[in-house]
Every structure is written in C-alpha cells, then in structure tokens.
Amino acid sequence: MNNNVRLAIAPIGWTNDDMPELGAENTFEQCISEMALAGFSGCEVGNKYPRDIALLKHKLSIRGLQICNAWLSTYFADGRRQQTIEQFIEHRDFLYELGAKVIGCSEQTSSIQSLHKPLFGLDKPVFNDKQWRLLAEGYNLLADIAAEKGMQVCLHHHMGTGVQTRDEIDRYLDEVNNNVYLLFDTGHAYYAEGSQQSMLEILQKHLARTIHVHLKDVRDNVVDEVKKQQLSFREGVVKGTFTVPGDGDIDFKPVFSMLNHAQYQGWMVVEAEQDPSQANPFDYALKGRQYIRNLTGL
Ligand SMILES: O=C1C[C@@H](O)[C@H](O)[C@@H](O)C1=O
Numbered sequence: 323m324n325n326n327v328r329l330a331i332a333p334i335g336w337t338n339d340d341m342p343e344l345g346a347e348n349t350f351e352q353c354i355s356e357m358a359l360a361g362f363s364g365c366e367v368g369n370k371y372p373r374d375i376a377l378l379k380h381k382l383s384i385r386g387l388q389i390c391n392a393w394l395s396t397y398f399a400d401g402r403r404q405q406t407i408e409q410f411i412e413h414r415d416f417l418y419e420l421g422a423k424v425i426g427c428s429e430q431t432s433s434i435q436s437l438h439k440p441l442f443g444l445d446k447p448v449f450n451d452k453q454w455r456l457l458a459e460g461y462n463l464l465a466d467i468a469a470e471k472g473m474q475v476c477l478h479h480h481m482g483t484g485v486q487t488r489d490e491i492d493r494y495l496d497e498v499n500n501n502v503y504l505l506f507d508t509g510h511a512y513y514a515e516g517s518q519q520s521m522l523e524i525l526q527k528h529l530a531r532t533i534h535v536h537l538k539d540v541r542d543n544v545v546d547e548v549k550k551q552q553l554s555f556r557e558g559v560v561k562g563t564f565t566v567p568g569d570g571d572i573d574f575k576p577v578f579s580m581l582n583h584a585q586y587q588g589w590m591v592v593e594a595e596q597d598p599s600q601a602n603p604f605d606y607a608l609k610g611r612q613y614i615r616n617l618t619g620l
Pocket residue numbers: 334340393478507510536593595
C-alpha cells in the first residue's frame with residue numbers, strides 16, 4: 323500500500339454515540355490511549371471527546387493521533403436545507419481547526435437506522451425524484467462550502483437510509499457534481515448487497531470518487547439472524563453484526579489491492595461497532611491492526 327494512505331480507528335468500538343449504554347464505562351483518555359497503543363495514527367470524533375479544540379489537539383498530539391473526519395447527519399431530502407447548512411458550517415469549522423481534510427456526511431431523511439424497525443423490512447426510505455434532486459443540490463452546496471476551507475465532502479452510504487443499496491449509491495454519484503465524493507464503508511456495502519462480490523463491484527466502480535474509507539468486517543451468521551428475526555440495525559449491532567477486519571466474513575485482500583491499484587490517498591478507518599463488554603476494544607483494535615499490517619505492510 324502506498325505511503326499516502328494512513329490508518330485510523332473510530333471511537334465507536336469503545337463508546338457508541340448511537341447507543342451510549344454501550345461502553346459507558348470507557349473514558350475518552352482510555353479510548354485514545356488504546357488507539358495509539360494499537361498502532362493507529364488517526365481517529366474520528368466521538369461524543370466523549372472534549373469540544374475545546376486546543377485541549378483536544380493536545381490530548382491527541384501527545385499520543386501521535388490526528389482527527390481525520392467526523393460524522394454529520396444531513397436532512398436535505400425532507401427540506402431541512404437551512405438547518406443542515408448551518409450545522410455543516412459549524413462542523414466544517416470544527417474539523418478544519420483540527421486539521422481534517424474530509425467531511426463525512428450521511429443523509430438521514432426518514433432513516434430507520436436508529437429506529438426499532440426491521441432493517442430488511444418495508445420501512446427503509448426510498449427517495450422519489452424530488453428528494454434525489456434536493457439531496458443532490460444540498461450536497462453540491464456542501465461541497466462548495468467545504469472548498470472555502472480547502473476541504474472535501476463525501477456521503478456515507480448506510481444501512482437503513484435512502485442511500486444504502488448499490489443502485490442508490492450509483493444514483494447519488496450520478497446526480498451530484500464531480501466535486502462531491504463517496505465515503506466507502508466495506509461493512510455497509512457488504513451488508514446492503516449481501517456478498518463480497520457486490521461490495522467489490524461498488525468499490526471498483528467508484529474508486530475515483532472515494533475519498534475516505536471505513537473498514538468494518540461483517541459476521542454472516544448475525545446478518546442471517548437479523549434477517550430471520552426481523553431485527554433492527556441496532557439490535558444487529560448489539561448481537562455482533564460488525565467486527566474488525568480479519569475477524570468476520572469479508573476478505574479484505576482485494577479491497578486493499580483495489581485501493582492500492584487506484585493509488586488511493588487518504589485515510590482508512592477501522593470502524594467496528596460492537597458491544598465493548600463482549601468485544602474488548604483494545605483486543606479488537608490490535609487484532610484489526612495486525613490483520614491490516616499483514617495484508618498491506620502498513
Ligand atoms: O460510520 C458509521 C457511524 C455510525 O454512527 C454508524 O451507525 C456506523 O454503522 C457507521 O458506519
């Protein structure tokens with residue numbers, strides 16, 4: 323893997339912002355110390371991180387860590403344009419001060435990812451033409467606002483949202499301008515389409531537009547349970563849908579070789595939300611780190 327790729331890890335394995343009861347016992351300092359000790363040089367932002375920029379930078383830099391991105395929910399497809407833009411500007415400025423170059427957003431209009439609804443039922447949002455137009459106009463605008471600070475915007479395709487499937491990812495990238503990008507998440511692509519092959523085809527098709535990568539592995543047996551028992555996204559997470567690369571059913575070798583071939587430059591972020599009381603975050607961070615080292619030399 324080329325030298326322009328850097329490895330980060332998300333705090334979600336230690337403390338889960340969506341379900342704060344998962345990892346409530348883990349402190350911010352424990353989390354970032356273990357990230358550094360496991361051999362990562364960057365991380366995303368969690369809700370236990372201090373908002374004071376100088377303090378946060380200090381805590382991170384003494385551990386050799388840098389912020390590479392943080393999630394922002396957008397609501398363009400239901401018309402909440404102004405509110406989204408205001409939040410985006412604040413988020414952009416926060417990330418800019420921390421030295422991040424990309425801003426990863428997820429369109430959450432009618433999302434069921436946090437609701438108690440079957441993930442594979444009929445409730446997943448499906449955008450109509452007008453909603454796609456609103457989304458595309460919104461993301462085009464975000465890209466211009468990001469560019470004011472030399473930053474780039476990417477959308478995180480996500481289970482339970484209107485940009486989940488392969489066709490929806492294609493449509494998103496067709497509709498937006500060329501300066502609007504993709505955050506490719508291996509776990510969500512695999513979960514959405516149900517196979518390694520489809521996940522790889524999505525990545526192959528959109529390599530040139532991929533500016534940030536989340537590395538999650540998936541446990542097939544838990545996905546089967548989510549389908550059979552009509553579980554929600556979060557119920558699946560608690561049961562262990564996701565894990566670190568090398569611990570589940572995805573083969574990451576072709577993922578890394580595609581990125582390498584395309585001379586991908588940017589961050590790859592291990593992001594494995596599971597219950598920290600069942601999956602010790604430090605053990606799993608080390609496990610993921612070792613697997614990536616073995617396959618990439620990074
Ligand atoms: O990037 C992500 C952020 C989380 O909040 C989300 O639920 C997770 O699955 C993810 O991929």
